[in-house]
Amino acid sequence: MKAQLLKKLQQITEQNLIDIETHKEKGNQAIGFYCLYAPTELAVAANAIPLPLCGTRQDPIEAAEEVLPRNLCPLIKSSYGFAASHTCPFFKFSDLIVADTTCDGKKKMFELMNEIKPVHVLQLPQQQKIDLFLAPWKKEIEQLKQEVENLTGKTITSQDISDAIRLLNRERRALKRLMDVTKANPSPLTGMELLEVLFKTGFFADKEKGIAIMNEISDVCETLSLNNQTPYTPGTPRILLTGVPIGLGSDKIVNILEESGASVVAFENCSGYKKAFQVDENKDPITALAEQYLSIPCSVMSPNPGRFELLEEMISEFSIDGVVDLTWQACHTYNIEAHKIQEFVSDRFSLPYLHIETDYSESDTEQLRVRIEAFIEMI
Ligand code: SF4
């Protein structure tokens, strides 16, 4: 049954490109987003399809390195390479690109990307103090709303934004429910399966299709758990993955962990639990968006207390046996924050911790396998 649903997910994924084309043929728009901090509700409110664009594959990096320095985060190079080589259908579909001033590499890359397609860059505060930074951040969101209105020719009302918040809250509840099925011990879902669902549903033009398939998979997994059906044997080490975002194509760590006998049950990064928040449905919608998005606990915030709070919650709720902290090469914010994360995991929870710095290539796979196998054995 789980296999059938994963096959259905693949069919919807293939149909999705046609769905986006059909939507555009009717005169509607698609908007590409590069980071979790940008409120996709504004696209949905204008009947435009929000598309996540962060590059997760190695293939376009060579093209990117013709322009960008080699010593740069692979996510940034992959994102730019896809745009420059015109090989990402979702970038091609996007009528506007929305980005944020998160890390230095990304924001400078967007200046170059703007020469390929218009990029609207949100000036993201680097701190989450509401009294200092909520007002300017709210202004950024209001300006984005204006830009989306100009693009689509649609006036976005407060009601439109509230409806979009409700829809995307439902999507995020389905996401959270799906990610929570792995709280069962042993988990009914492998880390690679969970990653595949999280990644593919992110591109769905029809949000209802994504919500429905995630709930169907959760239903099946919950039944599997009740019947003790699982791909794992009792006692399989349960791993929480924290750090940089990952996706299909940049999944080698999850793969190696599971091939080495672990079960990756929790993704704390912005491709996982960090995006399962709820926006307040009872406030002025722009204020609610500004507050919620500003509170995302990514390492580009300084300080970043929310990541420690989230880790604390997840380590106990998912019965974690070990923490793997992933940093993409040249990502200074996650690399430096790793020191405090290691102290936190070791001192507070006495759990084994492994910090890995790598890129999207396969060149260090065997070296990583040796380190990861030793780590799993230690657990
Ligand atoms: S890691 Fe942080 S900056 Fe990078 S995409 Fe995620 S939220 Fe944005």
Ligand code: SF4
């Ligand atoms: S992983 Fe780090 S360097 Fe790469 S885009 Fe995200 S914050 Fe920037």
